[in-house]
Amino acid sequence: MSRTEKVAALVRLGQYLAGNDPALQTAKDQAFQANGWFTEDFVNISLKNICQYFLDEARLNNWLDGYPAIPAISRSVGIVAAGNIPLVGFHDWLCGFLSGHQVRLKLSSKDTVLMKHVIDKIAEWYPEYAAQTQTQDMLKNCDAYIATGSNNSSRYFNYYFAQYPHIIRRNRTSAAILDGTETFEELEALADDIMIYFGLGCRNVTKVFVPENYNFDNLLKALGKYDSLADHHKYKNNYDYNLALFLLNSSQYLTNGTILLNESPSLFSPLSVLHYSYYTDAAALTEELKGNEDMQALVGHGFIPFGAAQQPGLSDYADGVDTMQFLTTL
Structure with missing residues (x-):
């Protein structure tokens, strides 16, 4: 599918996440049951920010204009997602989805419900995308890796993924x-x-x-x-x-x-x-x-405005490393 079609799919996802569909409410309830830190108020804040700053059509197109076209050769990219806040791994998945690579996603046990709901919803609407994202317990034989974890786990990631193109994130x-x-x-x-x-x-x-x-x-x-x-x-x-x-x-x-x-x-x-x-x-x-x-x-004053720290834009990359540049130039 073309970039235009993928952006349209993400805009549709944003409209869904901003709504009150019973399936979405069930996912929110299950997320809280699985992780007591994911209260409905904070899940709703995360969803609101994702819809406003990540899934807006104009923002998506302006952001994508700054990168090369989707690579002609698709690679397999292993993503080790964090789980400290609701849908914290969404931006990495979004970059993998738009870059056209095969995303192999290892979800955190703390944030499985919401991320799986997002991925399953895209697969439900667009069956041709179902194979592009796969959730796995073990990430082996990928062409590149993106991993987020603690300072301790980042040392292990650097060891295991050293021979592959990678982005390794640590505590910040x-x-x-x-x-x-x-x-x-x-x-x-x-x-x-x-x-x-x-x-x-x-x-x-x-x-x-x-x-x-x-x-x-x-x-x-x-x-x-x-x-x-x-x-x-x-x-x-x-x-x-x-x-x-x-x-x-x-x-x-x-x-x-x-x-x-x-x-x-x-x-x-x-x-x-x-x-x-x-x-x-x-x-x-x-x-x-x-x-x-x-x-x-x-x-x-003179920095990020008060109240905006939890409202990152598409270009506000974790650890300051441009994920989309990494993926589009593999």
Whole structure:
């Protein structure tokens, strides 16, 4: 099928995912039963963003215009998908689908239901595509690989896939630089960047940098937008555990009863904890963060707007590696 036909198929998928089909609702319910972190609210946010930023016809065509035509020779591409947030592997599958390669997809046990529902729906509508994507438990004898995992698993991926063209991704996270002039509305938008998906995504802000003598009152109030997360038992268990550690270690912390703020040099923070550090030179800090290989997204005035960290576009590639360029030039 031509590029035009594939784009049309994806636009149809977007219309389906934005609707209220009973089969889609069943898939959402089953996804939550399989993974308690995939609440309906957060699944709906993921679907909304995918439909708006990935499956819009104009956005798709503008994005594809920047790449060579679909290769004449189809390769088999093994994709090891992550499962930390709903449909996190969708963009890799989308790139494989549009590039015309045979996609061999190893799904995460944490995000099997939703990804399979998307793939099965495309196969149902377009039987000629059914063979292009296959889900497999083991990925062997592929021509190229894309794998996403932890820092530890990335070492194994590099070992096993070294002789093949590959993209290997590791742990990343995101941060925000505050200058103290933020409005309360901007801080509430920042709360989205921090708390959506319980903070489990690489685009979730896990650390904020603030000027000296910064007053955290408004930030804590803004984070209260997500007080309902304290009713989620998995999240609450993490909050209680980390609070106990701070108390036992006599560590200083701030809290609004739902999230803990702790001063720390680390970009990565435990679930239910937001790290912070003070800065004096914003320009030097910006250069340092932009050169940090652990950084996925930087939020703040002059950077990604507050509230937009979880709304990546088609060209916002994980780890900054252009997946579509990789696939179209195999």
